[in-house]
Amino acid sequence: MNLQEISVSTLSGVGPKRISALESLGIKSIYDLLFYFPFRYEDMEVKSLNDAVDQEKILLKGVVASDPVVAHFGYRKNRLNVRILVENESIMVTFFNQPWLKDKFETGNEVAVYGKWNENHRALTGIKVIGDSHSEGSIDSVYSVNKNIRQKTLVNMIKEAFDKYHQDIISVIPESIIQKYQLMHDEQMVKGMHFPQDENENEAARRSAKFREFFLFECGIQSVKARDNQENDGLVESYNQEFIDQFIDKLPFKPTNAQSRVIKEILDDMQSKHHMNRLLQGDVGSGKTIVAVTAMLASVTAGFQAAIMAPTEILAQQHFDKISSLLTPLKLKVGILTGSQTKKEHDTIAENVAQGRINVVVGTHALIQESVSFKDLGLIVIDEQHRFGVNQRKALRLKGNNPDVLAMTATPIPRTLAITTYGDMDVSRIDELPAGRKPIDTYWIRSQKIEQMYRFVEKELKTGAQAYVVTPLISESEKIDLKNAEVIFDKFNELFAPKYKIGLLHGQMPNDEKEQVMSEFSSHKLDVLVSTTVIEVGVDVPNATLMVIYDANRFGLSQLHQLRGRVGRGQKQSYCILIADPKNDIALERMKILTSTNDGFVLAEEDLKMRGSGDLLGSKQSGLPDFKVGNPIVDFNILETAQQEAEQMFKDADTIEKPENKVLKLFLSVEFEQLNNFD
Ligand code: ADP
Numbered sequence: 001m002n003l004q005e006i007s008v009s010t011l012s013g014v015g016p017k018r019i020s021a022l023e024s025l026g027i028k029s030i031y032d033l034l035f036y037f038p039f040r041y042e043d044m045e046v047k048s049l050n051d052a053v054d055q056e057k058i059l060l061k062g063v064v065a066s067d068p069v070v071a072h073f074g075y076r077k078n079r080l081n082v083r084i085l086v087e088n089e090s091i092m093v094t095f096f097n098q099p100w101l102k103d104k105f106e107t108g109n110e111v112a113v114y115g116k117w118n119e120n121h122r123a124l125t126g127i128k129v130i131g132d133s134h135s136e137g138s139i140d141s142v143y144s145v146n147k148n149i150r151q152k153t154l155v156n157m158i159k160e161a162f163d164k165y166h167q168d169i170i171s172v173i174p175e176s177i178i179q180k181y182q183l184m185h186d187e188q189m190v191k192g193m194h195f196p197q198d199e200n201e202n203e204a205a206r207r208s209a210k211f212r213e214f215f216l217f218e219c220g221i222q223s224v225k226a227r228d229n230q231e232n233d234g235l236v237e238s239y240n241q242e243f244i245d246q247f248i249d250k251l252p253f254k255p256t257n258a259q260s261r262v263i264k265e266i267l268d269d270m271q272s273k274h275h276m277n278r279l280l281q282g283d284v285g286s287g288k289t290i291v292a293v294t295a296m297l298a299s300v301t302a303g304f305q306a307a308i309m310a311p312t313e314i315l316a317q318q319h320f321d322k323i324s325s326l327l328t329p330l331k332l333k334v335g336i337l338t339g340s341q342t343k344k345e346h347d348t349i350a351e352n353v354a355q356g357r358i359n360v361v362v363g364t365h366a367l368i369q370e371s372v373s374f375k376d377l378g379l380i381v382i383d384e385q386h387r388f389g390v391n392q393r394k395a396l397r398l399k400g401n402n403p404d405v406l407a408m409t410a411t412p413i414p415r416t417l418a419i420t421t422y423g424d425m426d427v428s429r430i431d432e433l434p435a436g437r438k439p440i441d442t443y444w445i446r447s448q449k450i451e452q453m454y455r456f457v458e459k460e461l462k463t464g465a466q467a468y469v470v471t472p473l474i475s476e477s478e479k480i481d482l483k484n485a486e487v488i489f490d491k492f493n494e495l496f497a498p499k500y501k502i503g504l505l506h507g508q509m510p511n512d513e514k515e516q517v518m519s520e521f522s523s524h525k526l527d528v529l530v531s532t533t534v535i536e537v538g539v540d541v542p543n544a545t546l547m548v549i550y551d552a553n554r555f556g557l558s559q560l561h562q563l564r565g566r567v568g569r570g571q572k573q574s575y576c577i578l579i580a581d582p583k584n585d586i587a588l589e590r591m592k593i594l595t596s597t598n599d600g601f602v603l604a605e606e607d608l609k610m611r612g613s614g615d616l617l618g619s620k621q622s623g624l625p626d627f628k629v630g631n632p633i634v635d636f637n638i639l640e641t642a643q644q645e646a647e648q649m650f651k652d653a654d655t656i657e658k659p660e661n662k663v664l665k666l667f668l669s670v671e672f673e674q675l676n677n678f679d
């Protein structure tokens with residue numbers, strides 16, 4: 001019997017109302033119900049009064065000292081009071097609106113009561129009476145429910161479903177893996193998740209459930225990847241190697257070994273019959289742009305068009321300038337499409353793109369508008385890919401006939417993310433900075449010491465260096481942010497003008513003004529650029545060697561690392577000054593980590609740990625998929641093992657066809673659609 005196909009309506013007393021209540025929890029089948037696990041457990045071991053903590057829940061055992069009294073108050077409200085002798089102390093226990101419980105208390109009988117402890121009054125607000133022979137075990141399962149359904153009702157349904165169908169719970173994990181990791185079979189696991197007899201059983205069940213969840217998720221990813229690799233419908237881009245070699249020879253610098261290696265990985269992939277879905281990861285300043293340009297050139301020499309999408313206009317403009325200067329001498333046509341262009345400009349360029357007269361197109365999300373179509377798109381590069389939503393990335397892919405995709409990111413991908421969110425992509429890593437780069441010196445000061453920063457800025461400016469001064473989003477209102485940036489801008493003018501030229505850049509400026517300011521800073525007409533976070537990603541001005549960040553505690557670690565990465569791009573020693581008055585330990589910890597390491601990978605791991613350790617909002621923002629039982633950060637070891645086993649399972653196309661994997665295969669084919677949606 002396939003429990004996924006049996007409706008909850010086969011349980012007693014489950015009619016339309018309960019069906020829709022269960023549906024509101026995402027439960028339709030008996031399978032869904034049995035695998036709707038508690039979101040937490042309450043320890044119901046009997047505790048001594050000495051261990052009772054104010055306002056915490058505790059299970060106390062004692063003798064009923066007096067008959068219970070039910071008092072009514074207000075409209076249909078009542079309270080039941082009963083005294084219980086616990087360790088020779090008389091404790092008052094109160095239950096609200098459960099008058100029927102009075103039958104459970106008979107003077108002189110032993111009783112165990114679970115409730116919330118009030119230290120001041122030496123009293124307990126009762127939650128439930130356990131009775132002396134409690135068969136439910138010492139652990140209480142707590143389910144997440146909503147207003148449509150009560151805990152108790154849900155528990156009873158799960159109990160009935162388990163009694164009725166437990167012999168049909170068949171393990172999906174292949175037997176050899178169950179043995180290898182000493183996992184529970186699914187039937188035993190389901191029992192241990194819902195009705196554990198003790199902590200050990202529950203612990204083992206949870207470990208098994210986590211493995212199961214991660215393994216199935218990873219199988220989904222691996223099967224998608226395997227299918228991608230088996231299909232031979234990718235574009236074959238037969239590029240001109242000689243042309244590429246000449247191009248690289250003419251660059252003003254020699255590529256690092258890491259750059260050469262990833263260029264080869266990417267070009268091989270583009271030339272193969274498989275569709276390329278590759279992530280290029282390289283820390284800020286590692287030189288991803290030139291890798292992307294080389295790949296785009298290769299695509300053009302193979303007779304295709306190439307496109308690069310950047311998250312901001314400033315960045316698109318910067319790419320356009322750089323790419324034009326590199327590729328126009330080779331007689332390639334480079335075009336730019338952004339949201340701020342006039343309709344006429346846009347239409348002209350779009351027309352040239354559609355006709356194939358433009359070889360390389362640079363743009364913002366304006367590239368994915370309906371009005372843009374390509375003649376023959378071969379390669380898409382997505383810069384700072386984490387800035388784009390999945391749908392935007394997809395939209396660009398749909399502009400061609402299954403073009404190759406190269407997504408670039410400066411945010412190092414912790415292993416956790418690499419094997420979940422990005423599990424279907426191949427990864428190329430630039431793990432080396434260009435020679436001669438000096439690590440950036442980072443200092444943290446409190447705002448009361450701000451004078452020190454001014455002196456430092458002056459010292460740097462004297463050497464002919466340029467500085468960024470960044471202020472964060474202080475509020476939702478851009479007006480207030482702007483004011484904040486303007487105040488700093490005025491202060492810097494007061495201190496350093498007219499000897500040094502100060503510029504201001506913020507999100508509310510029209511785009512041509514933004515470009516104007518940026519290009520003045522690039523060409524060193526400005527010495528200091530005061531800016532809101534619009535410069536966070538990608539901006540490349542090698543002569544800038546100082547980054548000052550106001551209210552640094554308002555940024556996340558990765559973001560601070562990105563900002564800091566705007567300097568340290570030339571041969572000169574660079575500095576980063578963080579101004580922050582951290583208000584809690586985590587914020588303080590962040591400042592310390594930043595001043596102690598320049599390693600983006602270490603920072604990304606720390607960032608994820610700090611955000612992912614339990615708080616939901618944090619892990620949502622971290623880009624991790626939702627898991628029900630396992631926490632990919634805390635349970636990383638289980639995740640990694642599950643990933644390796646899943647990878648093994650799909651390494652050879654026929655492994656999944658073996659008889660011992662039959663249940664798994666069937667399960668995946670049912671779940672496939674769901675698993676396929678993780679992207
Ligand atoms: P990111 O990876 O952060 O996008 P960029 O591509 O902007 O980095 O490169 C950072 C800077 O390093 C640029 O000024 C670029 O010209 C320079 N650069 C890139 N590769 C090398 C190299 N192999 N040697 C020296 N400088 C390089």
Ligand code: MG
Pocket residue numbers: 288289383538
């Ligand atoms: Mg870049």
